[in-house]
Amino acid sequence: MGEQVKQKKNSKKQKRAVMRTAILAILVAAIGYTIYNSATAKDVSLLEVGDKAPDFALVDLEGNDHKLSDYEGQGVFLNFWGTWCKPCAKEMPAMDRQYEAFSNDGVQVLAVNIAQSDFEVQSFADQYGLSFPVVIDKTKSVMTAYNIRPLPTTVLVNPEGNIERIITGEMTEEDIEGFMEEIKPE
Amino acid sequence: MENLQCQCGHVNPPGTKLCESCGRSLTEKDQNSKLVDMRYEGTARRSQTYNKSIIDKIWNFFSSVKVGVSIIVVLLVAAAIGTILPQQAFVPATTETAIQEYYADTYGSIGRVYHFLGFHDLYSSYWFIALVGMLAISLVIASLDRFVPLYKSLKNQRVLRHPSFMDKQRIYAEGPGAEDTLQKAETKLKELKYNVRTDKNGLLAEKGRFSRWGPYVNHIGLIIFLFGVMLRMIPGFYIDESLWLREGETRAIPEVPGYYLESKNFELENYSGEGEEEVFGEALDRVGTVAKNYQTDVVLYQKPEDALPGADDSQEVVKEFPIRVNQPLKFDGYAIYQMDYRLDELKAMTFALTNKETEESLGELTIDLIDPEDIYELESGSTVELLGYYPDFSGFEDGEPQTATPLPNNPGFLVELTTPETPEGETSFITIQNTVEPLGENDYKLAFQSVETRDVSGLTVRKDSTLPILGLGGLIFMIGVAQGMYFNHRRFWIQQKADGTILLAGHTNKNWFGLKKDLDQVVEHASLPAYTDQQDEIDKAEKAEKEGEALS
């Protein structure tokens, strides 16, 4: 067999090997990706740390509007809660104390109640003497936008308006203090 | 493996059975058989050409029909195993441990083993997905490996084939011919819609070659379908959320930014078995009630794009629609389905302020359980002040009434009753079952009168952007199946030797009956020699042999 023919044959062989490797690689990658996705993806489009916190506008018990974007430059301690949720109730006094301590340092607390009646929320606020604004998410739209599942969930928004941290479950007073420190403007 | 050089001089890739050029049999086995194996035109499957590197070995593995069928069978058996016990999605338990307990409690040790092996969630297990993936690999590689050489071989067909190729075709004839035989045959074949090519002393007539692509087309359809299924796992392509919506409520639709849904009314209708439905009477007597319809009358609102979640203003009505089973509400690529319902959740309770002794009523009040008021003033000048409201009262903790959920399943009220006779007020704690008077005996009580209820609709919110891809895959699959199964590829080779002898061979990938019908017409018109079906000859010979054996 001539040298040329051999060369031609070799290059053909090489091309074929490259083709096959590429096709197999693509297929295997696709399967791997699918398995990975099915194993991990429980919920799509979950908010993640570092994301821009979705803006919202809610009304508090006094009738004042609270727009998240109005607090840019301040850290926002966003607490989602309900009156029936025991851990929520437990952390409220601590939150209130820490709010007193940090409110002058540019940390705002917004307690977002999930679609309960004015009466229930008002009596709760009165009972605990809450000094931070309590807003009610009547249509659960903010809850939906933030993809809140268990209560309580706390979302820390830094002065730039990005999510600094997401905490699900009850927090101790030390936790709360530390978190407020985290989002305190420089 | 070495290349195979045919006697005609053509160099064939290793693994070739019939010379790509003239059609001579290249292996001893084929040379000795009476009929040639025309599958894939006797070309070498590409995978067989090299078997050296690991990549080639994997490639060859997936290229084999045996492996493909094995994957199908394994998949089939695995799918069947998943139906032995219900999958976890159909089980009334949600958490990991609850599911595990359910299998153990309900199905005993079988259930425990089933759960332990992961069969309770078989279809989303990594190995099942991997199996489907292997099937996809097999589909791609086996198709490529066969399609490419077949395509080349059919594209480069030569008109003149070696006589040894011709006489090993199932349909074969040899006999004297006239001068114009070839021309006549050509005219008739063209009339029968064959593509005819001639070369020197021969002709090749061909029809329905595209049917040979059928299998590859349907495999492409399946690949597209599987690709669509894969896409569903990518965030954004697929949404599956559920929403419990109570009558009168307006809720943001989960995962659908900017849209809100209000339930105006939920309705459940059962078959009455009367009037037009009388024919169903007997069936209804046997099974009890059968639902005729359930539907949620909803209003879909949309907020302008710049509106913020939570802001109450400026929502616009997009659509008013009754959502029923089989009639989902569709908008903007989303669909909302009527899936479930719960009837008669408490909505409001009416009480009468009553003197315990005289039973005299000082007036009625209705407490909206969804949005109670602080104080209820009665005409008599009495008031009922709501001190505390516990929608799902679950007992006391440190003397404080507790609520388990925000739903009014078991409402409890802490009230202060003030009447002209008891101006300092009396405190009472009322639940459905009983009344507690924590601060001493009262003169007045709230006597329960009536309750209003509302229904809850179980809705599913769905978006599936992969549907068009899946539909396309299905369509291509069906086209491919029809193309491959309902059309056939027919060919005739006719040659006239120098002495006038006609050689005739015919081949089809299926439906030999149809081929013979075509050929009969040509034979008659062009006075070709009578042909034989060599398969029949072989069968007859075998049969005779068998019978001979039986006799002896």
Add this chain to the structure above:
Amino acid sequence: MNLADLSSNLLYVAFIAYLIATFVFGGAVKGNKEGTFKSEKRWGRVAITITVIGFIANLGYFFTRWGATGHAPLSNMFEFTTAFGMTLVGGFIILYILYKTPVLGMIVLPVALLIIAFASMFPSEVSPLIPALQTNWLAIHVSTVVIAEGILAISAAAGLIYLLKVVDLTKRSKQRFWLEAIMYSLVLVLGFVVVSTFFSATGYEAEFTYVDKEGADAAITYSMPPIFGMNEYVALTEDAMTPLIETPALVHAGKLTTVLWSVIVGTVLYWLIRLVFRKRIAALLKPFVKNVNLQLMDEIGYRAIIIGFPVFTLGALIFAMIWAQIAWSRFWGWDPKEVWALITWLFYAAYLHLRLGKGWQGEKSAWLAVIGFVIIMFNLVAVNLIIAGLHSYA
């Protein structure tokens, strides 16, 4: 006579016509001793005429019932199974016109009869549609499936004839065992029909209460003497037979009782046949298939699958997915019935690959066709009655 009564009378007519035609087909094949085609053709023509009359009555049943209920009669076990019997006969008639094979009728018609008889054991009164079924997709999806299954079943019949001819019954072999097993299972279905008819004719009923697997109280009415008792059963009917064995809550003793009765009666019937004729049932049928053209049977079997497979894909997968997307919001949910439709499809896909790619023709292919029918019947019977899912109403 109202439409519903007319409908059920037409079904009787069809049943009787098929029954007569079976014997005429048998006579046509058997009478053809010398292998001459003439007598077979003449009697074959009589038989197919009777079959066609039966089929027209059967169609009449279908459409009058449609008229009576206002929906395609494909919505419960009785209706679906009857339609399956009907499409089986319809498929046979088409193939008879193409291939003129009385022997196929001799096998297909009894099977169709068994299927219709089996169907009649289920409640047959006209029943209203639940909301999920109130759509044209009911007619589109189910009728396509039932036609496809009818056609696919023909291939099993052709396969069975092929096997009856080629399997050597004089020697002990796996093939001989399994062929007889097929015959035995057909007799079991007959056993079910006989025992159900007997007890419903005598009006047997026994009521019990029991505790179900969720721990709730429930009631059950046995229509056959209870061999198995439900979990913690209490008899309500006074003179009812005391169940011999109490089953755990997981097992539905009522269904198990029916199965056991069918097996008992079926087995008795089977051994009666064996004792009377002193032959295996397969051997009894052997003379009828003496003159069968094997190649033709193979061709019919393959043809039926080539036609049935795409129709099945369309009906049981594509239409099913479209409807599931509309009614249940997802086109696929791994419901047992869906899974078994997929299994059926995968099985026939494997058949086609083995036949076209590996050259599995003749006997191998015939066995596969018979197994395909077993899978279809499993999906029809077992998945509905044992593995209840979303489709449990059908």
